[in-house]
Amino acid sequence: xxxxHTSVLLPELQSNHSSIPTDKDMGxxxxxxxxxxxxxGCFIGGILADCFxxxxxxxxxxxxxxxxxxxxxxxxxxxxxxxxxxIDGASKGMLGTTFEIxxxxxxxxxxxxSLLATIGAMFGFGNALIYGLxxxxxxxxxxxxxxxxxxxxxxxxxxxxxxxxxxVRKNRLREAKDSLxxxxxxxxxxxxxxxxxxxxxxxxxxxxxxxxxxxAFSRRGLLRTQTDL
Numbered sequence: 539x540x541x542x543h544t545s546v547l548l549p550e551l552q553s554n555h556s557s558i559p560t561d562k563d564m565g566x567x568x569x570x571x572x573x574x575x576x577x578x579g580c581f582i583g584g585i586l587a588d589c590f591x592x593x594x595x596x597x598x599x600x601x602x603x604x605x606x607x608x609x610x611x612x613x614x615x616x617x618x619x620x621x622x623x624x625i626d627g628a629s630k631g632m633l634g635t636t637f638e639i640x641x642x643x644x645x646x647x648x649x650x651x652s653l654l655a656t657i658g659a660m661f662g663f664g665n666a667l668i669y670g671l672x673x674x675x676x677x678x679x680x681x682x683x684x685x686x687x688x689x690x691x692x693x694x695x696x697x698x699x700x701x702x703x704x705x706v707r708k709n710r711l712r713e714a715k716d717s718l719x720x721x722x723x724x725x726x727x728x729x730x731x732x733x734x735x736x737x738x739x740x741x742x743x744x745x746x747x748x749x750x751x752x753x754a755f756s757r758r759g760l761l762r763t764q765t766d767l
Contacts, residue, residue, distance in 0.1 A: 540606070540626040542665035544569045546672030546680050547610075547619075564616055571620055572627035579631020584639075586632070592640040592701040599632035600695060603688035611681040622681075629688075643701045644721055 548569065551560035560568070579599075587595040602625050609622030638657060645653045664687075671680045702721070705714035 540572060540603070540623070540630055540684075541661075542668045543610075543672075543677075543681065543684070544572070545669060547677045550677045551619075558613065558616060558619070560616065568616070568619055568623060572623045572630075575624050575627030576631040576634075579628035579633075580635045581631075582628065583632030583635040587636045587639055587704075591704050592636055592643070593695055593698055594700075595632060595636040596640060596695045597692055599629045599636065600688045600692035602626075602629040603633070604685050604692065607681050607685035607688070611678050611685065613678075640701055643703045 548560070548565045550556060551558055551568075552562075552565060583595055583599065586598065606622045606625035606629060609618050609625065613619045613622065634657070638654060641653055641657070642650060668680065668684060671683055675683065699717040699720045700713065702714040702717040705711070705717060
């Protein structure tokens with residue numbers, strides 16, 4: 539929705555009766571900062587999702603979306619509009635990256651492709667929705683209404699369990715099992731299979747890291763010995 543908001547925002551800002559008169563140069567900045575921040579948000583979202591969990595990263599990005607929309611809704615100068623667009627652009631990058639990871643880790647393999655394809659459809663639906671709102675309301679009210687949807691998603695992400703794969707990587711196996719129980723139901727064949735596969739993979743990675751550390755220490759000791767000689 540945030541990407542399509544400029545189609546509603548800029549014509550009104552550049553009109554003769556605008557409450558915040560805007561020239562073409564400022565309009566270009568307002569339109570472009572969103573796209574500039576999206577790849578940065580993707581990078582940040584990946585780091586946060588690995589460090590603090592997929593659910594936490596999604597909740598943070600949804601909360602940032604709410605803040606960005608409210609800044610635009612209550613803006614009295616260009617700085618607030620640009621700041622709101624910056625936050626929304628970063629949030630969209632974070633949300634898109636982390637949501638794809640979350641959906642991939644939650645979904646069954648047989649349905650994963652079709653579910654991931656819905657992400658692009660939802661982006662298109664969001665843009666169409668904000669175009670529709672813009673034909674009815676002014677840019678401030680459109681931004682205020684747009685803040686409702688990320689607020690709803692924030693509550694939904696709070697109610698969801700954390701990704702079982704991320705929990706296994708953090709050696710929180712009891713919570714991983716509870717997450718799979720929520721996804722597939724207790725005692726489900728897929729739950730047992732996925733948990734067993736992920737634990738084996740986690741143990742393999744742990745052993746691999748330990749082996750690399752041991753080899754590194756051995757190489758350092760060898761180099762130190764050769765230096766002493």
